[in-house]
Amino acid sequence: MTHPAPPFRSVLIANRGEIAVRIIRACHEMGMSAIAVYSDADARAQHVRLADAAVRLGPPPPAESYLRMDAVIAAAIASGADAIHPGYGFLSERAAFAKAVEDAGLVFVGPPSAVIDALGDKLHARRAAASVGVEAVPGTLDGVLTERPDQVAEAVAMAERIGFPLLVKAAAGGGGRGMRRVTNSAELVAALAAGSAEAAAAFGDGAVYLERELRPARHIEVQMLGDDTGRVVAIGERDCSLQRRHQKLVEEAPAPGLTVAERRHLHELAVRVGTAAGLRNAATAEFLRTPDGAFYFLEVNTRLQVEHGVTELAMGLDIVHEQFTLAAGRPLSDVALAAAERAADPDSHAIEVRLAAEDPARDFAPGPGRVRRWVMPAGPGVRVDTGIVDGDRVPPDYDNLVAKILAHGQHREMAIDRLRRALDETEIAGIQTTLPFHRFVARHAGFRAGDVSTDWVAEHWDGPADRARAVGAAANAAAMDQAAATRAFVPGSGPADEASDWAAAARAESIDRWPR
Amino acid sequence: MTRLRVTDRASGDRVGDLDPAAESVSAPPSPDERPIVLRATTPSRVRGRTSVEVVVAGWRFELEVEDADLADLRERATTDRAAALHDGPTEVRAIIPGRVISVDVAVGDIVAAGQRLLAVEAMKMENELRAPRDGIVERVTTATGQIVEPGDTLVIIL
Numbered sequence: 001m002t003h004p005a006p007p008f009r010s011v012l013i014a015n016r017g018e019i020a021v022r023i024i025r026a027c028h029e030m031g032m033s034a035i036a037v038y039s040d041a042d043a044r045a046q047h048v049r050l051a052d053a054a055v056r057l058g059p060p061p062p063a064e065s066y067l068r069m070d071a072v073i074a075a076a077i078a079s080g081a082d083a084i085h086p087g088y089g090f091l092s093e094r095a096a097f098a099k100a101v102e103d104a105g106l107v108f109v110g111p112p113s114a115v116i117d118a119l120g121d122k123l124h125a126r127r128a129a130a131s132v133g134v135e136a137v138p139g140t141l142d143g144v145l146t147e148r149p150d151q152v153a154e155a156v157a158m159a160e161r162i163g164f165p166l167l168v169k170a171a172a173g174g175g176g177r178g179m180r181r182v183t184n185s186a187e188l189v190a191a192l193a194a195g196s197a198e199a200a201a202a203f204g205d206g207a208v209y210l211e212r213e214l215r216p217a218r219h220i221e222v223q224m225l226g227d228d229t230g231r232v233v234a235i236g237e238r239d240c241s242l243q244r245r246h247q248k249l250v251e252e253a254p255a256p257g258l259t260v261a262e263r264r265h266l267h268e269l270a271v272r273v274g275t276a277a278g279l280r281n282a283a284t285a286e287f288l289r290t291p292d293g294a295f296y297f298l299e300v301n302t303r304l305q306v307e308h309g310v311t312e313l314a315m316g317l318d319i320v321h322e323q324f325t326l327a328a329g330r331p332l333s334d335v336a337l338a339a340a341e342r343a344a345d346p347d348s349h350a351i352e353v354r355l356a357a358e359d360p361a362r363d364f365a366p367g368p369g370r371v372r373r374w375v376m377p378a379g380p381g382v383r384v385d386t387g388i389v390d391g392d393r394v395p396p397d398y399d400n401l402v403a404k405i406l407a408h409g410q411h412r413e414m415a416i417d418r419l420r421r422a423l424d425e426t427e428i429a430g431i432q433t434t435l436p437f438h439r440f441v442a443r444h445a446g447f448r449a450g451d452v453s454t455d456w457v458a459e460h461w462d463g464p465a466d467r468a469r470a471v472g473a474a475a476n477a478a479a480m481d482q483a484a485a486t487r488a489f490v491p492g493s494g495p496a497d498e499a500s501d502w503a504a505a506a507r508a509e510s511i512d513r514w515p516r
Numbered sequence: 517m518t519r520l521r522v523t524d525r526a527s528g529d530r531v532g533d534l535d536p537a538a539e540s541v542s543a544p545p546s547p548d549e550r551p552i553v554l555r556a557t558t559p560s561r562v563r564g565r566t567s568v569e570v571v572v573a574g575w576r577f578e579l580e581v582e583d584a585d586l587a588d589l590r591e592r593a594t595t596d597r598a599a600a601l602h603d604g605p606t607e608v609r610a611i612i613p614g615r616v617i618s619v620d621v622a623v624g625d626i627v628a629a630g631q632r633l634l635a636v637e638a639m640k641m642e643n644e645l646r647a648p649r650d651g652i653v654e655r656v657t658t659a660t661g662q663i664v665e666p667g668d669t670l671v672i673i674l
């Protein structure tokens with residue numbers, strides 16, 4: 001079998017952290033050079049060390065470094081890259097960036113700028129879904145205005161038709177920004193104003209709309225790939241229900257408890273939206289599933305998702321490899337088509353947890369710092385995606401993700417068992433991470449039974465109590481360590497001259513280097 | 517084996533008072549709760565305490581360990597100092613073991629806070645003991661040349 005030619009000669013990765021590392025690895029696997037970019041906070045970061053070349057963008061704040069479109073494109077041109085992979089976050093969903101890359105004669109590894117533009121506006125996406133008969137979460141299909149008294153009255157009437165509690169959401173939004181929860185019509189006007197102001201500040205677009213808050217619900221999303229012929233396929237779904245503050249904590253593929261028929265139906269809904277939008281490359285359609293089994297369309301993310309790895313493990317393909325070959329204009333690969341073929345009836349299961357520098361006993365408050373000991377889990381069915389090596393700092397300027405720990409097994413129970421085992425092997429010190437929460441999830445009977453929803457964390461997790469249970473063991477460990485240190489310090493008081501045995505062994509080792 | 521006191525660095529709360537030789541402490545932790553113990557990056561602000569970072573089951577603790585007897589002594593000294601703000605006798609106690617090399621006050625002397633009362637030599641080092649507050653020396657319970665142990669009362673100030 002001949003090895004296919006690399007889709008590009010050289011790729012610039014317009015990102016940092018674990019996702020930059022993950023994309024650099026794909027570049028090297030496919031025989032392409034990888035060009036990193038970095039801010040001053042990341043000058044010695046792992047993505048810079050792994051890349052074939054690296055270009056400085058500026059000081060740590062994202063607006064002065066990773067968000068500088070001109071600097072990123074100039075770096076690509078100067079370093080001779082022929083494509084730019086944006087990763088997730090930063091510039092990945094900015095249509096203007098994709099357009100500027102295209103205009104510079106470079107390839108943007110992702111959907112075309114026109115598709116990003118169309119689907120990036122959530123109202124546009126909701127209308128696109130409605131136009132192909134895919135039901136979106138109940139709410140408005142147009143922006144809600146509150147400038148004139150009659151508009152306010154209309155907004156209140158619409159809200160009452162939709163029903164409370166509802167959410168005010170930013171059309172250009174993401175990650176919960178610009179979002180407000182409203183429980184009655186009296187709160188509505190203030191929430192619209194506040195949401196709009198926040199959206200305008202964050203996204204430069206103050207348009208907001210109303211959406212019913214569906215609770216309890218599961219967050220299920222469909223991975224899509226599309227090629228230049230207009231063909232769009234679904235590579236299975238992921239359940240991302242375990243969230244706090246609309247940020248995902250745990251993801252898995254496939255979604256537990258769905259029948260093959262339900263999966264087929266869900267994938268078909270996603271493909272319908274993707275095809276209608278003219279999707280190319282990779283994107284994800286997000287849905288909410290209510291307890292009655294109905295799926296409601298939420299939005300489309302026109303980029304590689306943080307949690308793409310669980311689909312890769314469960315479905316047996318490399319999504320970043322696919323992104324590169326699709327971006328080079330090649331058709332959907334045989335591997336991708338085969339994965340799409342078995343997507344409704346996958347034969348393995350994968351779970352990912354996001355190990356973040358946050359304190360799960362203090363409502364997941366972020367806490368950057370230097371990692372002092374970092375022993376990653378390994379072994380059968382375990383994958384770790386990280387941009388952190390021992391001694392690195394988790395900088396306060398960017399998101400708190402330290403590592404994604406993924407476990408893969410023939411079925412969900414095996415994946416959970418491997419996850420639990422992997423998390424027990426994980427060692428990290430210097431910063432507080434979300435590890436205790438993930439250990440709790442991996443042991444929880446309800447989670448094992450597949451009983452998940454977006455309310456799960458609030459209903460089941462008591463961080464302070466979990467932490468309090470560990471205090472005694474920590475105090476014991478501290479005392480034991482101190483006692484051992486004292487024994488070692490006083491000659492002859494330790495167990496049978498331990499120190500001199502070590503010294504003797506070290507001497508023997510330095511002389512006896514070669515096997516006899 | 518001495519008893520060890522473990523204190524939470526941030527809150528100052530006592531989280532354990534343990535005898536490392538005791539069975540309950542030396543029992544190995546279950547494999548899924550293997551602790552990580554590292555020296556802290558910054559030393560304790562309190563003399564005689566060792567600062568450590570401990571991670572158990574993913575939870576990170578900044579703890580300080582010290583000899584429990586010394587900790588009790590310090591606690592008592594602190595309490596005495598607090599009490600000194602009110603009326604009543606204040607006991608000045610030895611905080612290190614050693615030999616008294618000079619006694620600079622006698623019963624009935626009026627002393628000011630910070631004034632030298634006596635000196636104890638330990639490991640060739642002279643350690644001065646000073647008056648914690650203004651007062652009158654009510655009793656001197658030691659003399660030059662005497663060996664003292666931590667906690668021994670040396671001078672009482674009224």
